[in-house]
Amino acid sequence: MKFKPSLLACAVLSGLVGLTGCNDDTTNIYEGGDTNPALPDIPDGGKPVCPPVGDGDCDDKPNPETPEIDMGVHIPVDFADMDVTRYVNPFIGTGNLGNTYPGATTPHGMVQLSPNNGSNGWEYISGYYYHDARTSGFSHTHLSGAGAGDLNDILVMPINSRSDYMIDEGSATLNLEASRFQHRDEQATAGYYKVDLLDYDIKAELTASDRVGVHRYTFPRDEKSEIIVNTGFKINWDYTSDSYLKWDKDNNRLEGHRFSDGWAPSQKEFFVMEFDQPIKNVRFAYYDKEQGRYMDVPEGITEIGDETRGKYQYARAYVEFDTSKDGLTVEAKLALSNVEIGENGKSGASLNMTEVAGMNFDQVREAATKKWEDELGKIQVSGDEDYKQTFYTAMYHSYLGQTIHSDLDGRYRQVHxxxxxxxxxxxxxxxxxxxxxxxxxxxxxxxxxxxxxTRYDxxxxxxxxxxxxxxxxxxxxxxxxxxxxxxxxxxxxxxxxxxxxxxxxxxxxxxxxxxxxxxxxxxxxxxxxxxxxxxxxxxxxxxxxxxxxxxxxxxxxxxxxxxxxxxxxxxxxGVAWIKEYEEQGYVPAQLHDTPPDSYGGHSPFKDSWTASYSLEYSMNDWAIAQSIKEVFGEEDPRYTEFANRSKNWQAQFDFGGKQYQGWFKARDYDGEFIDAGWVDPITGRAVGKDWRPDMFNWAFSESNGWQYSFSVQHDIHGLIDLMTRFDKTQNPEAERGDLFAARLDEYWSTYPDRNAGDNQFPVFNTGNVGQHVQGNEPDIHVPYLYNYVGQPWKGQAAIAAATNICYKNTADGICGNDDFGTLSAWFVFRALGFYPVNASSGIYEIGTPLFESASIDVGNNQKFTVTAKNVSRENIFIQSARYNGKDFNRTYLTHDEIMYGGELEFVMGDKPNQRWGSLEQDLPPAQGIGEFLHEDEMPAGSR
CATH class of the missing domain: 1.20.1050.60 (alpha-1,2-mannosidase)
Structure with missing residues (x-):
């Protein structure tokens, strides 16, 4: 099988990698020249195309109060035993849309101890926004890279009498003692964070074990120094529904809880907090709604809360220490549990505290560093130093989800x-x-x-x-x-x-x-x-x-x-739309019967994302069918049921619509395709009646028709076949894969005009190369689809373009929400040179490696190594490959080939070799199952 390069394909490659010239030769067909002005000049780097958010965009914009600084890795130079963690830069993604946090945690840890700026808003979903140079304290739970806000439980802030600086915006969310800082006084690496609080001259340091956050504060001499423990702090969707604090004088500790509602409808956090210095005094405060501010409670009270001692809401404790001498260091340990406070180290937070029994701050930090070294050290790379920082930080971010939910004894609170x-x-x-x-x-x-x-969530x-x-x-x-x-x-x-x-x-x-x-x-x-x-x-x-x-x-x-x-x-x-999907083979959509103005113009659809539901459910059906086959056998009738359901994606493909035939579209209850429903995501107003793939549409999740046009990861060959059948209705001479390949080319070369009102992208669509969105998930697999039509060289160019547009070693270095490491994990796979288009299939499509060498510890004393001779930022094209010493032209690997260990060797160059991976036997295998819809069953009309 040979797929001929089209003129459009030449233009695409020109735009992606800055090369021009095209002929029918099969090797080195491009010579140097000017880049396509419509696309980014990739070898020189790219700038993410991002909408303005707050006071930051895709370029670094330090806070006006903060001097511009080097965004290198901010780690202490005197800390030993840091082999790979020295490359971790937790500040990557904390600016613009990445929504990551820089604080201390362990791999998949229950505790994420990290700074809070103290403000609400999209920029502050993780609690910390790099371009804000204020700190209101350090809370113990954070979301990494999410697109919605919650958590930030149990805020701790050290203060003294040197300043009364506040973030005071008139709500219980705020009224916060705070301090300004400068980024040059910040340090962070895996398991450690440090900042100097300028208003108080206090050095704050954070580290963590799996279930315990550990603080170290170094105070100057002052007449009154306190550590605030704030159970009422809340930002974004979250709010405190119940709070409780108790001073246990006999044991020199605090204990309490914070219950909250919000995105998480019923969250319960219990805690115990111990100090290594004697507590001088504890005063309590609560939020007085009538006064609109915090008020002290009477002296002598040792516990307060919503349901305790007069229903004091949003409880805070001010824990005082004797700082009559300069340089007092206070270490505080705070253990979390979602079960109970517990006592005597036997259960709940009290039991979890034993995780760090007898350990000081430095010992906990050393243990956290070792955990990160053990995990991140499973991959050893050599090559570009800047890419190494991006790589190990991406690896680090991929370990911040799937967090521990159970206590040390295995107990946990059942899911709400x-x-x-x-x-x-x-x-x-x-x-x-x-x-x-x-x-x-x-x-x-x-x-x-x-x-x-361990129980995870x-x-x-x-x-x-x-x-x-x-x-x-x-x-x-x-x-x-x-x-x-x-x-x-x-x-x-x-x-x-x-x-x-x-x-x-x-x-x-x-x-x-x-x-x-x-x-x-x-x-x-x-x-x-x-x-x-x-x-x-x-x-x-x-x-x-x-x-x-x-x-x-x-x-x-x-x-x-x-x-x-x-x-x-x-x-x-409660699985949404499953009844309609089961009955009709797709999730139906409905249009409003009234003009846009009557329903606010939000969307012409009564329900959102219906086409996306159908496509994704069909992929889920594939996974279910394959699991039935694995456990019960192929003869189980349920295997056939779900295998056939995995073909339901075809029901969203419009063969005969009035507008743009041959695309996935929304479909109504009567089976008719809907050629309307386009809205401007910025204004929320309907702007046209005609279907267009380049416009944002509520039929697709956070995307448009382009980005979901390849979302059949479990059946790419089936999608190619279906598109070929459609192509033949328009052009009887069409060959298999022609339309698929041409549409891929058009996808990469059709650039959005962000100044035009009729093809705006939603806020999630960032890091664009043509219609490709590297800053959101629906189409991050698309660069690897060229392998399925024998044109892997184009995919190699596309992967390099997506990398340069989205990833860099700066605070703004992730071009979209990282979503608990998803964009980061993509980068890890990309750097290794392969990626799983169909996530659980055990097939990994080959892309283009980033490092001279990458060695993966796959267990059982085996290593899988990828080497890339001559690789550089310009040499992105595979010239040849060998696997375990033998010529290798396949454009995919299997899971077993990786896990059994071995060596995959690439030779790289700055011009594509169109012969490599181009034959039919080189393509990734077909993975689709179930019966294909007959032609007379394909929907013929639309309205």
């Missing part, structure tokens, strides 16, 4: 299935305390009182299934198996709804801190479960844990049954 998760109005409140072992195994509980394995699955979990599958398969066991416990939890009915839970969709939010779409636990079933990592993990053969079989069967339960309307617990 939130109001967004169950649209029928039955809102459960899952306050049952459970242990993971009891939820999963039928054997007796451990005699030692500790859990065999914080699953941003619509994002992370694409890259984070596949990376975990290679680097930490045991932990990913624990994640899937956690998912099963979610599905099997029981609760009583407000009508008295006993109901079961569901597999996670978007959960954090024991709450199902119902955010986004899809059943994306399914590819993660399929991953551990098909690759054997769950089986291995259960064997290591001592599960019997019968227990292992039982767990795997229950996992598959849980997926099927969610995917069937008769048994599903």
């Amino acid at each position: 299935q939130g109001r967004n998760a169950y649209p029928d109005g039955n809102t459960p409140w899952g306050d049952k305390i459970d242990t993971l072992k009891e939820s999963i195994r039928t054997a007796d509980a451990n005699k030692d009182g500790k859990a065999d394995f 914080t699953f941003s699955l619509w994002d992370t299934y694409r890259a984070v979990q596949p990376l975990s599958s290679i680097l930490e398969p045991d932990r990913l198996a624990d994640v899937v066991l956690s998912m099963l416990s979610y599905a099997e939890e029981e609760w009583v709804d407000d009508k008295g009915n006993v109901r079961k839970g569901r597999l996670p969709e978007w959960t954090f801190k024991g709450n199902e939010t119902g955010m986004m779409m899809g059943m994306h636990s399914t590819p993660v479960i399929h991953d551990v079933l098909s690759k054997g990592s769950l089986e291995k993990r259960m064997i290591d844990l001592g599960f019997t053969e019968a227990e292992r079989k039982d767990v795997k069967e229950r996992l598959v049954e849980a997926m099927i339960t969610d995917a069937r309307a008769a048994t599903s617990q």
Whole structure:
């Protein structure tokens, strides 16, 4: 099979890599020349195309009070034993849209101890925005890279009498003692953060274990120095629903809780806080709504809260220490639990505190560094130093989700299935305390009182299934198996709804801190479960844990049954649109019957994202079918049922519409395609009646028709076949793949005009190369699709372009929401030279490597090494390849080839070799299953 380069293809490559000239030769067809002015000059670097947000855009904009500084890695130079963590720069992504945080945590830690600026807004979703040079304290929970705001629990701030600087905007959210700082006085690396608080002349340092945040404050001499513990602090969607504080004088500690509502509808955080210096005094304050400010409570009270001692709301404690001598250092440890406060180190937060028993700040920090070294050191790279910083930081960010939810004894608070998760109005409140072992195994509980394995949550699955979990599958398969066991416990939890009915839970969709939010779409636990079933990592993990053969079989069967339960309307617990999808083979859309002005112009559709639901559910069906085959066998009739359902994506493909035929579109209940519904995402007003793929449309999630046009990751060959069938209706001489390849070319060369009102992108669409959006998830797999039509050289150019437009070693160095490491994990795969288009398939499409050498520790004393001779920022094209010493022309790897160890060698050049990977036997294999729709069954009309 040979795909001929088109003139459009030549223009695309010219724009992507700054090369011009085109002929029919199969090697080195491009010579030097001017770049296409419509596309970025990639070899010289690119600037992300981002909308202005607050006072920052895609360029660095230091706060006016802060001098411009070098955005290198801010780490102490005197800290030893930092091999790869010295390259981690936690400030990457803290400016503009990345929404990451710079503070201290461990891999997948329950605690994320990080600074807060003290303000609300899109820029402050993680609590910290690089271009704001104020600090209101350090809270213990944070979201990394999310697009919605919550957490920031238990704010701690050291102060003294030297300043009365406040962030005071008249609400309980604020009224905060704060300090200014300068970025040159900040340091951060994996597991450590430090800043000098200029208004108080206090040095603040943070580190953490899995469940404990550890503070160290160095005070100057002052007549009154305090550490504020604030349970009322809230920002963005979150608000405090109940707070409690108690001073335990006998044990020199504080304890308390913070309950909150918001994006997480019922979050409960209990804590214990210990100090290494004697407490001089504790005074309490509460928020007085009538006064609009905080008020001190009477002296002598040692505990306050919403339901305690007069219902004092938004409780704060001011813990005073004797700083009559200069340089007093106070170390404070704060342990979290979602179960209870506990006592005497036996349960809850009190038990979790034993995690750092007998350890001082430096020892905890050293332990955190070792954990990060152990994880990040699984990949050793050599080459470009700047890329190494971006790479190891990206790896670091990929470990910030899938966080620990259970205490040291394995107990955790059952998931609260939130109001967004169950649209029928039955809102459960899952306050049952459970242990993971009891939820999963039928054997007796451990005699030692500790859990065999860890319960995890914080699953941003619509994002992370694409890259984070596949990376975990290679680097930490045991932990990913624990994640899937956690998912099963979610599905099997029981609760009583407000009508008295006993109901079961569901597999996670978007959960954090024991709450199902119902955010986004899809059943994306399914590819993660399929991953551990098909690759054997769950089986291995259960064997290591001592599960019997019968227990292992039982767990795997229950996992598959849980997926099927969610995917069937008769048994599903709140999975959106599953009834309509099951009945009609797609999720139908409806237009409003009235003009845009009558419904505010938000969207002509009554319901959003319907076409995206259909495409993503069909991929979930593929994962379910393959899991049924893995566990029950292909002869199980449910395999055929879900295999056929995995072809439902075809029902969204318009063969005969009035506008732009041959695209995925919204479809109504009568089966007619909808050629209207375009809106301006900036103004929210309908701007046209005609369907166009380059305009934002509410039929697609955060995207347009272009970005979802390739969202059939589980059946790319099927999509090529369907597009070819359509192409032949227009051009009988068309060959297989012609339209697919041409549309890919057009996708990369059709650049959005952001000044035009009729093709604006939504705020999520950032990091653009043509219609490609590297700053959001729906189309991050698209650069690798050229492999399916024998043109991997174009994909190599596209990957380089997407890299240069989106990633850099600065605070603004991630061009969109990182979404718990998804964009970062993409970069890790990209740098290694391969990426899983179909996340759980075990197939990794080859792209273009970034480093001279990358060695992956895949376990069992095996390493998989990728070398790239002559690689550079210009030499992005594969000239030849060898695998374990033999010529290698395939454009994909298998999971087994990686995990068995070996060496993949590339020779790179600055011009494409169109021969490499171009033959039919070189293409990634077909993965689609189920029966293809017959031509006479394809929808013929639209309106």
